Every structure is written in structure tokens, then in C-alpha cells.
Amino acid sequence: MTENNIILQVKNLGIGYDEKLISSDIQFSLAQGKIVGLFGENGKGKTTLLKTISGFIPKINGEVLLHGKSIENYSSQELSKKISIVLTSNYIDASLFVKDVLAIARTPYLGMNYKLAENDVNAINQAIEMCNIESFLDRKLLSLSDGEKQRVMLARAISQQTEIILLDEPTAHLDIPNRKRLFEILKKLSAQGNSILISTHEIDLAKNYVDDEVWV
Numbered sequence: 535m536t537e538n539n540i541i542l543q544v545k546n547l548g549i550g551y552d553e554k555l556i557s558s559d560i561q562f563s564l565a566q567g568k569i570v571g572l573f574g575e576n577g578k579g580k581t582t583l584l585k586t587i588s589g590f591i592p593k594i595n596g597e598v599l600l601h602g603k604s605i606e607n608y609s610s611q612e613l614s615k616k617i618s619i620v621l622t623s624n625y626i627d628a629s630l631f632v633k634d635v636l637a638i639a640r641t642p643y644l645g646m647n648y649k650l651a652e653n654d655v656n657a658i659n660q661a662i663e664m665c666n667i668e669s670f671l672d673r674k675l676l677s678l679s680d681g682e683k684q685r686v687m688l689a690r691a692i693s694q695q696t697e698i699i700l701l702d703e704p705t706a707h708l709d710i711p712n713r714k715r716l717f718e719i720l721k722k723l724s725a726q727g728n729s730i731l732i733s734t735h736e737i738d739l740a741k742n743y744v745d746d747e748v749w750v
Contacts, residue, residue, distance in 0.1 A: 539566045541697055541729050542587070547596035549582045555594055556582055562748045564698065564729045569720055571744035572733040578750045580733040581621070584700045587731070588619045600698075614642040618691035619700040620684075628676040632686050635675065636661065639693035661692035664719055680707035688719065699723065701732040705739075717743045 542564040550556040557579035564570055572580050585591045587598055589605050598605045600616060608616070618639075626635055640654040650658075662668055665685045675683060684707055691699050701720075705713040713736060720730050721743055731748075734740050741747075 540564070541566050541601060542731075543597070543599040543602075544587070545597040545599070547583075547586070547598060548594040549579050549586045550594050551582070551591065553594060557750050558595070560596070560748075560750060562746075564731055565745075566697070566729055567724050567727050568745040569724050569730045569732065569743055570746045570748055571737070571740045572731055572748050572750065573735075573737055573740075574750040580750055581702050583750060584619060584621070584702050584731070584733060588617050588700055589613045590619070611642050614694070614696075616696055617698045617700065618694040618696040619702070620687045620691050620704055621702045622706060626675065626687075626690075629674055631672060631674055632667065632678075633671040635686060635690055636671075636693050639690045642694070657695050658693045661689040664692060664722070665689040681709070681712060684708060684716075685712075688716070692723070696728075698729045698731070701730065701734075703733055703735065705734055705736050713739060 540563045544560055544562050547560040548555055548558040549560065560583065562570065572583065574580055582591070586593050589610065600608065605613060636658045637650060640650060640657065643654060662671070665688055667685050667689050670678060670682060670686060675686065678686065684704055688704060705716055708716060717739065720732065724730055732740065
């Protein structure tokens with residue numbers, strides 16, 4: 535791994551909530567086109583780490599550098615063009631139609647009229663095809679199974695066209711064939727240049743796909 539292709543650097547990072555430290559001295563790098571597996575026991579801060587990297591919650595100490603610049607020096611719109619995140623918790627209105635969930639992913643790129651342009655539609659269509667969710671588009675999130683929702687959330691992140699994709703236990707509600715399909719999608723994304731950090735308990739499966747490991 536050379537310095538030139540490192541996109542994200544985490545240095546001596548301490549994470550937690552309300553100044554209560556959960557994990558400290560976290561260090562790793564994420565290079566372009568690589569998949570890094572995030573492993574560790576429950577309660578060790580994997581979800582908190584992902585939220586901290588994405589800018590959802592502040593760090594306690596240390597550094598998170600994106601292209602050599604602290605994420606604190608990026609605006610929320612700038613970060614949303616660089617980093618997308620798929621969380622296990624349902625943070626999107628379940629009454630929305632799937633097609634609208636995907637359209638919302640393009641918000642950082644839209645003009646004042648918030649109208650989807652051709653490139654926005656193309657990005658969404660590519661994500662739909664990659665995640666095989668064509669049949670879900672006119673359904674509401676609340677009508678989907680947990681596994682189907684997870685596929686939609688991955689498609690939403692892909693639609694956002696970010697350099698970095700963070701995923702928190704994306705295989706939790708998937709059967710074995712669909713777990714493998716998800717990792718195959720992630721492998722395709724990394725081959726296209728996306729950098730991926732995935733938290734998972736599927737360590738044996740993940741090790742067949744990840745390029746590096748981080749333990750917390």
C-alpha cells in the first residue's frame with residue numbers, strides 16, 4: 535500500500551458518546567479499491583467507529599483524515615459526496631417508496647430545483663441493477679423483509695457514488711446465498727475503485743473477500 539492510494543487514515547482514534555470512551559488508540563488506513571473488514575466483539579465500538587468516520591458523531595480524540603484532511607474540515611455536503619454509510623438501525627422513513635429512498639441518495643448533487651438529472655438517474659439505475667431490486671421500486675420500505683431492506687440500503691449507498699462505503703453488519707438479515715452475493719457486489723465495487731470498510735461477524739466468509747483487517 536503506497537501513500538498515494540490511501541484515501542482514509544485513522545490515527546490514535548478514541549471513540550465514544552458524551553465523552554465516555556468506548557475504544558481508543560484505533561489505527562488503520564483504507565486505500566482506494568480495497569475492502570477492509572472491521573471485526574470485534576459486541577460492545578467494542580464497531581458501529582460507533584463507523585459513525586465517527588462518517589461524521590455522524592464527534593471523535594473523542596485522535597484523527598480521522600480523508601485525503602490528508604481532517605473530516606472536521608469538510609462540510610456535511612462535502613462528506614456526503616465522499617462517504618456513504620449503511621447502518622443496521624432503520625434511520626429512513628419506512629413509509630417512503632424504494633424509488634424515493636434511492637432518489638434521496640442523490641441530494642448532495644442536486645441543484646436548487648432538486649430535480650434529478652440524467653447522471654443522477656444513471657447512478658440510481660446502476661445501483662438498482664447491481665443489487666437486483668427492480669421489483670421493489672414501487673413498494674414502501676415497511677413492506678420489505680429485513681433482508682430486502684438491506685439490499686435497498688446498499689443500493690442507496692451505491693447511488694450516492696461515494697469514494698468510501700461504510701457498512702455495519704450488512705449480512706445480519708441475509709441467508710447464506712445472499713451473504714455471498716453481497717460480498718460479490720462489494721468486490722465489484724472495489725474493482726471499480728470504491729474503498730469499503732465493512733463491520734461483520736461473518737469473519738470466515740469475510741476473509742475470503744477482504745484485503746485487510748481491523749480489530750476493535
